[in-house]
Amino acid sequence: MIGAVDIGGTKIAAGVVDADGKVLARNQAPTDPNRYDEGIRVIASMLRETAEKAGVEISGIGIGSTGPVDPIRGEFGDVDFLPGWRGKNPVKDLTKIFNVSVALENDGDAAALAEAGWGAGRNRSRLIYVTVGTGIGGGMVFDGKLYRGVDGAHPEVGHHVVDPAGPQCSCGFRGCWESLAAGPAMVAWFESHAPAGYPHREGITAKKICELAMKGDEVALQAVEHEALYLGLGLANLINLFTPDAIVLSGSVMKSAPLFLDRIREVIRSGCRFVPSEKTQLTLASLGDDTNLIGAARVWHYQFRQ
Numbered sequence: 001m002i003g004a005v006d007i008g009g010t011k012i013a014a015g016v017v018d019a020d021g022k023v024l025a026r027n028q029a030p031t032d033p034n035r036y037d038e039g040i041r042v043i044a045s046m047l048r049e050t051a052e053k054a055g056v057e058i059s060g061i062g063i064g065s066t067g068p069v070d071p072i073r074g075e076f077g078d079v080d081f082l083p084g085w086r087g088k089n090p091v092k093d094l095t096k097i098f099n100v101s102v103a104l105e106n107d108g109d110a111a112a113l114a115e116a117g118w119g120a121g122r123n124r125s126r127l128i129y130v131t132v133g134t135g136i137g138g139g140m141v142f143d144g145k146l147y148r149g150v151d152g153a154h155p156e157v158g159h160h161v162v163d164p165a166g167p168q169c170s171c172g173f174r175g176c177w178e179s180l181a182a183g184p185a186m187v188a189w190f191e192s193h194a195p196a197g198y199p200h201r202e203g204i205t206a207k208k209i210c211e212l213a214m215k216g217d218e219v220a221l222q223a224v225e226h227e228a229l230y231l232g233l234g235l236a237n238l239i240n241l242f243t244p245d246a247i248v249l250s251g252s253v254m255k256s257a258p259l260f261l262d263r264i265r266e267v268i269r270s271g272c273r274f275v276p277s278e279k280t281q282l283t284l285a286s287l288g289d290d291t292n293l294i295g296a297a298r299v300w301h302y303q304f305r306q
Ligand SMILES: [Zn+2]
Pocket: 158, 159, 160, 169, 170, 171, 172, 173, 176, 178, 179
């Protein structure tokens, strides 16, 4: 039984996950971006509570966290969202508290490992996991190994440039894939293109745009078309660069994947002529809303069971 911890910029989820990737109990709490010690205390008490609720003993702990993190040293890097957590080492600290082995990865890598091991990516040798929500992130698992860059760095698939004339991104570039195809980009396009007097402008979200499109709303359908084009361009780039067996799509925007997939495939077919792009399967993530928590548990398996 593995204690799983998913650390995000606004909330921390913790729970117990069995050897088949099933969540037995979970809990969550808000993240205090400035107080690491308090964060570790909350994590430890959530792990104890959920283990007790599930009636099990924790034999290891896996952590997935918003990045950057250093998976080799077990430390937080220069995490934008969590200034008080920078340079801290949750692997050492949780090992001390629970006296079990602890592993840490970036949350995109953790989710990629979960889909590769327990989800839609099983039996795929070359797998790219992409999550599209408030941002775009992901991870790559090739021949069972998580792809790592120099010093164990996590590659940022959301920050390859799709249009240098596009919107400014927090990374420094303009027109990154994330700035053009994440949920907020769809909302921004919608807000700037909806005509005066359009009735559904108030409180619009990516989810609402998708719901309106499903009802045949003309502006929403155009927003979906625009979104699918940019999703397709980014995925086509990944296919040209890596020719993976499969790309697993996850995240809140991908809950409406049927609205986008035909157009995405059309965009990929329109380029990618020099690689067998038709052999790359686009498949939806299968682990549901707990992917990140399940991924955190998988991080432990990946580090200590391989
Ligand atoms: Zn960027």
